Amino acid sequence: MTFLQPLLLAALPLIALPVIIHLINQRRYQTVRWGAMMFLLAANRMSRGYARLRQILILIFRTLAIAGLIFAISRPLASGWLGLTAGGQADTTVILLDRSPSMQEQGAGTGVSKLQTGREQLASMLETLGSDRWVLVETTAGAAIEIESPDSLRRLPSTEPVGTSSDLPAMLEQAREYITANNTGRTEIWICSDIRENDWNAESGRWQTLRDSFLELPQTVNFHLLAYPTDGHSNTSIRVTSVRRFETVDSAELLVSLRVTRDQSMEDSISLPIHIELEGARSELTVDVEGPTFELIDHRIPIERSNDRGWGRVSIPADSNSADNDFYFVFDRPQKRHTLIVSGDPQTAIPLQLAASISPDTTTECSAETLSQEQLATVDWAAVSLVLWHAPLPGKELGSLLRDYINRGGQVVFLPPREPGSGQFMNVSWNSWKEQQVAIPVASWRGDQGILANSQSGAALPVGELQIRRFCELSGEVTPLARLQNNLTLFAHLPTTRGGVYFCTTTPDAQDSSLTTNGVVLYVFIQRALAAGAAVLGQTQQLAAGAAAIEQPVDWKQISGPEDALSTDYIHQRGVYSAGEKLLAVNRSSAEDQARVLDDDRLAELFKGLSFSRVNDTAGSFEGLIQEIWRLFLVTMLIALIVEAILCMPRAMPVVEQSGFPRRSAETDADPPTERATTSAAATVTTS
Amino acid sequence: MSVNRQPRSFLNTGVLSRLAGIPFLARQPMQGSVSGRHASPHRGSSVEFAEYRKYVPGDDLRRLDWRAYGRSDRFYVKEFEADTNLRCCFVVDTSGSMDFGSGDVTKLEYARRLTGALGYMAIQQGDAVGLSCVAEGVVKSLLPKRGPAHLRTLFDLLEGAEPSGETQLVTVLHELAETIRQRALIIIISDLFVEPTLLRECFQHLRFRKHDVSVFHLLDPQEIGFDFKRPTRFLDMEGGPAIFAEPNDIADRYHKAMQIYLDDLRQVVLESAIDFHQVKLDEEYEQVLSRFLVGRTSGKR
Numbered sequence: 001m002t003f004l005q006p007l008l009l010a011a012l013p014l015i016a017l018p019v020i021i022h023l024i025n026q027r028r029y030q031t032v033r034w035g036a037m038m039f040l041l042a043a044n045r046m047s048r049g050y051a052r053l054r055q056i057l058i059l060i061f062r063t064l065a066i067a068g069l070i071f072a073i074s075r076p077l078a079s080g081w082l083g084l085t086a087g088g089q090a091d092t093t094v095i096l097l098d099r100s101p102s103m104q105e106q107g108a109g110t111g112v113s114k115l116q117t118g119r120e121q122l123a124s125m126l127e128t129l130g131s132d133r134w135v136l137v138e139t140t141a142g143a144a145i146e147i148e149s150p151d152s153l154r155r156l157p158s159t160e161p162v163g164t165s166s167d168l169p170a171m172l173e174q175a176r177e178y179i180t181a182n183n184t185g186r187t188e189i190w191i192c193s194d195i196r197e198n199d200w201n202a203e204s205g206r207w208q209t210l211r212d213s214f215l216e217l218p219q220t221v222n223f224h225l226l227a228y229p230t231d232g233h234s235n236t237s238i239r240v241t242s243v244r245r246f247e248t249v250d251s252a253e254l255l256v257s258l259r260v261t262r263d264q265s266m267e268d269s270i271s272l273p274i275h276i277e278l279e280g281a282r283s284e285l286t287v288d289v290e291g292p293t294f295e296l297i298d299h300r301i302p303i304e305r306s307n308d309r310g311w312g313r314v315s316i317p318a319d320s321n322s323a324d325n326d327f328y329f330v331f332d333r334p335q336k337r338h339t340l341i342v343s344g345d346p347q348t349a350i351p352l353q354l355a356a357s358i359s360p361d362t363t364t365e366c367s368a369e370t371l372s373q374e375q376l377a378t379v380d381w382a383a384v385s386l387v388l389w390h391a392p393l394p395g396k397e398l399g400s401l402l403r404d405y406i407n408r409g410g411q412v413v414f415l416p417p418r419e420p421g422s423g424q425f426m427n428v429s430w431n432s433w434k435e436q437q438v439a440i441p442v443a444s445w446r447g448d449q450g451i452l453a454n455s456q457s458g459a460a461l462p463v464g465e466l467q468i469r470r471f472c473e474l475s476g477e478v479t480p481l482a483r484l485q486n487n488l489t490l491f492a493h494l495p496t497t498r499g500g501v502y503f504c505t506t507t508p509d510a511q512d513s514s515l516t517t518n519g520v521v522l523y524v525f526i527q528r529a530l531a532a533g534a535a536v537l538g539q540t541q542q543l544a545a546g547a548a549a550i551e552q553p554v555d556w557k558q559i560s561g562p563e564d565a566l567s568t569d570y571i572h573q574r575g576v577y578s579a580g581e582k583l584l585a586v587n588r589s590s591a592e593d594q595a596r597v598l599d600d601d602r603l604a605e606l607f608k609g610l611s612f613s614r615v616n617d618t619a620g621s622f623e624g625l626i627q628e629i630w631r632l633f634l635v636t637m638l639i640a641l642i643v644e645a646i647l648c649m650p651r652a653m654p655v656v657e658q659s660g661f662p663r664r665s666a667e668t669d670a671d672p673p674t675e676r677a678t679t680s681a682a683a684t685v686t687t688s
Numbered sequence: 689m690s691v692n693r694q695p696r697s698f699l700n701t702g703v704l705s706r707l708a709g710i711p712f713l714a715r716q717p718m719q720g721s722v723s724g725r726h727a728s729p730h731r732g733s734s735v736e737f738a739e740y741r742k743y744v745p746g747d748d749l750r751r752l753d754w755r756a757y758g759r760s761d762r763f764y765v766k767e768f769e770a771d772t773n774l775r776c777c778f779v780v781d782t783s784g785s786m787d788f789g790s791g792d793v794t795k796l797e798y799a800r801r802l803t804g805a806l807g808y809m810a811i812q813q814g815d816a817v818g819l820s821c822v823a824e825g826v827v828k829s830l831l832p833k834r835g836p837a838h839l840r841t842l843f844d845l846l847e848g849a850e851p852s853g854e855t856q857l858v859t860v861l862h863e864l865a866e867t868i869r870q871r872a873l874i875i876i877i878s879d880l881f882v883e884p885t886l887l888r889e890c891f892q893h894l895r896f897r898k899h900d901v902s903v904f905h906l907l908d909p910q911e912i913g914f915d916f917k918r919p920t921r922f923l924d925m926e927g928g929p930a931i932f933a934e935p936n937d938i939a940d941r942y943h944k945a946m947q948i949y950l951d952d953l954r955q956v957v958l959e960s961a962i963d964f965h966q967v968k969l970d971e972e973y974e975q976v977l978s979r980f981l982v983g984r985t986s987g988k989r
Contacts, residue, residue, distance in 0.1 A: 025919060028918065037924045039911075039945040040933060042941075042945035043945045044938070046941045046945065051937050052937075
């Protein structure tokens with residue numbers, strides 16, 4: 001049990017008052033000379049069980065009454081939040097609110113989402129607990145904001161659902177920054193989340209840093225998690241995996257690929273109607289779904305030939321989570337994919353140019369040109385989809401140019417030059433070349449995601465078949481995508497907020513590797529990077545909600561999507577938006593479709609060493625997580641006082657009349673002749 | 689008669705004068721040595737006819753009823769009731785507990801008043817009066833005698849009685865039952881703080897010796913009510929160990945013990961056929977004596 005005014009519990013020793021008063025009273029006795037000792041002795045000899053029990057009970061109930069009073073004024077709380085407010089009212093309360101799409105899942109038969117339930121529960125609970133300062137950290141905000149009161153959670157637009165996934169480590173970091181910057185006192189951090197793996201990023205190295213930083217804080221910080229881990233009931237989501245505009249001689253079509261994902265528990269076969277809306281024109285498609293995943297590849301939708309650009313939406317009937325029941329998409333004529341190869345080595349440049357200029361299909365036009373570093377000043381960067389950099393790492397001027405390109409969403413692949421030099425780009429540099437007598441194969445690579453991911457049919461790229469003879473070591477903070485047998489990096493990715501930066505530690509030169517002879521990996525690698533660059537630089541763009549966009553969201557205009565979305569929140573709300581000439585489709589990230597919940601042990605590890613408590617709640621349950629129960633103690637006190645009063649009540653003296661003599665004797669007086677008649681002699685008994 | 693020129697604190701002449709009109713009688717025939725106001729088991733020469741009996745040689749011829757001989761031709765002797773005096777023995781408890789009194793008087797003082805008044809009345813009607821003061825034995829004793837001069841001795845003895853020690857009433861009563869000759873009126877004035885079963889034997893012993901036994905059982909109102917509020921240390925007035933008690937805690941059991949005692953005592957009284965009077969100290973002793981005397985009068989013959 002916890003208390004809102006725990007300091008008042010310091011008065012608990014007062015419960016000993018009845019006992020102390022009793023003992024003092026015992027000391028303040030009077031002395032009386034007494035004749036009728038035989039009755040006192042007889043009374044002492046009689047069973048003292050009840051009298052002693054009564055005396056003990058009286059003391060117990062008096063003690064109970066005082067304890068009840070003290071507990072009542074200490075404002076006790078009934079809850080499962082053990083150690084919730086030990087130490088009294090917090091100085092600062094930080095609320096971390098997960099607004100991700102998965103939090104819109106509704107409880108079975110309630111129509112109330114996890115987010116709504118969590119907000120309401122937090123608001124009512126925190127109103128009860130009280131705090132000097134309230135701070136909100138939510139999914140989309142870049143920093144903690146102070147709010148007026150917990151009631152604001154019910155009203156603020158920034159607590160409404162969004163399409164953006166949460167980044168709990170980042171949110172906790174924001175909370176920590178606020179605590180540090182404002183030098184708060186005792187701080188309570190409340191996290192309301194459905195603890196999805198994609199939101200919590202439990203594998204991220206940031207958690208260790210976070211733990212350490214919170215442990216280093218001088219003030220007390222307590223973490224409380226209001227978790228909604230369970231699924232209300234079965235949920236189905238839909239996602240457009242690709243949209244292509246295909247043009248024939250006399251018509252045009254849209255090839256739309258879909259993926260329907262259901263909960264793992266749903267294995268029954270169902271007919272699922274899919275509504276397709278293309279710029280207001282609706283059509284319906286019914287598919288038979290069996291198993292947890294269903295893929296529809298290249299569903300053809302005829303469009304006007306003149307319709308070069310447009311948007312659409314696919315949707316399925318409502319289920320427990322409305323946030324993943326629709327998906328917006330945009331389409332455009334295929335953009336020309338232009339690759340810029342910066343190299344002075346023809347042996348390497350030729351294979352790269354071939355891989356970059358051969359189009360993967362007839363509708364896509366690809367081109368590539370090879371330039372030296374000196375010629376880069378004349379390049380139209382807006383038309384470049386990919387840069388293959390086979391030269392010493394760029395200096396200050398070229399580096400700035402390249403960073404701008406990357407920040408606009410451009411893709412760059414660095415290959416090691418013959419003379420690596422000592423230059424650095426984004427804290428990454430080439431070391432020295434290493435040559436192996438015997439070619440070494442690739443030991444492992446990321447096939448699940450990234451640029452070397454398996455094909456749509458699930459087939460792995462033949463990365464393992466590559467033979468590497470010469471490679472250049474890499475130093476810097478990069479994410480390896482493929483490793484050689486000696487655990488050295490072959491392909492690596494440099495995390496950036498926008499764009500893509502990749503490193504390949506060997507070249508297509510036949511003396512260095514079999515990238516050219518085994519051209520599939522090189523071709524796919526370059527074409528995927530090229531497609532990613534073209535997608536960003538084209539006139540249409542598919543964005544994951546919350547992902548940084550080229551244009552500022554303030555310039556966006558909503559074409560389709562939730563009507564109540566704030567313009568400042570467009571980047572976080574699913575829908576179709578126009579930004580100048582561009583069409584942007586914003587949807588939840590693909591990770592949101594995976595309903596994997598962080599397991600308890602892993603969660604406990606994340607807060608290891610920190611003061612952490614957790615309670616599970618369910619959507620639609622508005623039973624108070626905490627309740628003040630001072631009334632219960634007040635009633636207990638009253639009952640204790642009443643019982644004590646009853647016990648203290650002097651017992652009636654049945655044997656003594658007003659005159660002080662036995663009733664039976666008095667009755668005897670009333671009929672003395674009869675009494676006398678019963679005795680053999682003339683006995684008389686009189687009383688006064 | 690002026691037997692008591694010295695004022696006695698326990699004597700109230702007003703009370704004595706008011707009680708003078710009520711005769712102090714025995715409830716059963718007494719064997720006195722002189723003529724008196726009490727019935728005797730023997731035939732005597734009073735004016736009250738008793739019975740006829742056949743003449744036997746040796747009878748005084750003057751007592752033959754010649755009229756009866758004339759009617760029946762047989763000799764009958766006419767007998768009359770005899771009136772005699774009585775020996776009244778007071779047994780006054782002077783143990784320590786008799787010093788208790790929550791009001792104006794102690795139990796011993798009350799006993800003095802009762803004894804003084806009854807002794808005076810007995811002497812007045814020519815009866816012999818004796819006294820035994822009982823504590824841890826017979827502390828003081830005065831053999832029954834008649835005569836106004838004896839009354840002074842009696843009062844002196846009463847006045848000099850001091851309450852102390854434990855009571856050995858049971859032992860003393862057995863002794864008195866054996867030592868008091870002939871039939872006597874034995875008046876016991878005590879708080880009777882002894883086991884009722886022991887008292888039963890005493891009373892039966894006295895009754896066996898054909899004594900007329902009267903008991904004044906003195907109780908103080910506080911002993912009955914036990915209305916203490918604060919924790920109290922009770923010092924035994926008879927020298928026993930002190931007892932510390934919480935009145936609220938022990939009152940119930942005290943009353944229960946007293947009730948048991950009173951019930952037992954009442955049973956003993958009924959079985960022993962004694963004249964028993966329970967007296968509360970806040971009652972006027974004149975009323976007590978009046979009730980005592982009237983009760984005896986109504987039971988006369």
